[in-house]
Amino acid sequence: GIQVEQSPPDLILQEGANSTLRCNFSDSVNNLQWFHQNPWGQLINLFYIPSGTKQNGRLSATTVATERYSLLYISSSQTTDSGVYFCAVDSWGKLQFGAGTQVVVTP
Amino acid sequence: EPEVTQTPSHQVTQMGQEVILRCVPISNHLYFYWYRQILGQKVEFLVSFYNNEISEKSEIFDDQFSVERPDGSNFTLKIRSTKLEDSAMYFCATRTGSGNTIYFGEGSWLTVV
Structure with a gap:
């Protein structure tokens, strides 16, 4: 099946910092979604982004389908971005998930 | 934003007992899924359901698992005889059509003791 790799596995940020999370996938896809899992375990939809760029507040995402990767940008991080x-x-x-990036934002 | 609703939010059950997890999909959605996440691990696909039948299932979805949509609204996952390793968060997910955004419920924590 399709392989999904995320990097980095862990990220510690100071509040206010910017960061980039990466997702590589091994085959062509017709959908790519980014989720945030909060400390209560809920999966929150961030982006549906099979290609192109989208922005939602301090978050943005870019998928380059031809090169099989997607990036999630977090700008001016806040402690509530942890997860x-x-x-x-x-x-x-069906959705194939990557292993995730654990983000900790410190005050 | 429309919501997928799951019940119970948390259930503790004894090994060997039957468990039913329930999901109310978003009203115009046609594709239904169950996923599971063992604590600290990634989210894994269990089964997809369309047009009142299973369209795909993973290796995890063995004979002790079943799904149905008995009344045209609720979508249920039944685990017939639970094992310790079934302890996980179970997510229901739905979408309108193939290739569109998949929406996840808040999950049901199952603890088997």
């Missing part, structure tokens, strides 16, 4: 960020790709009708 695990997952990318997931849709291949043949």
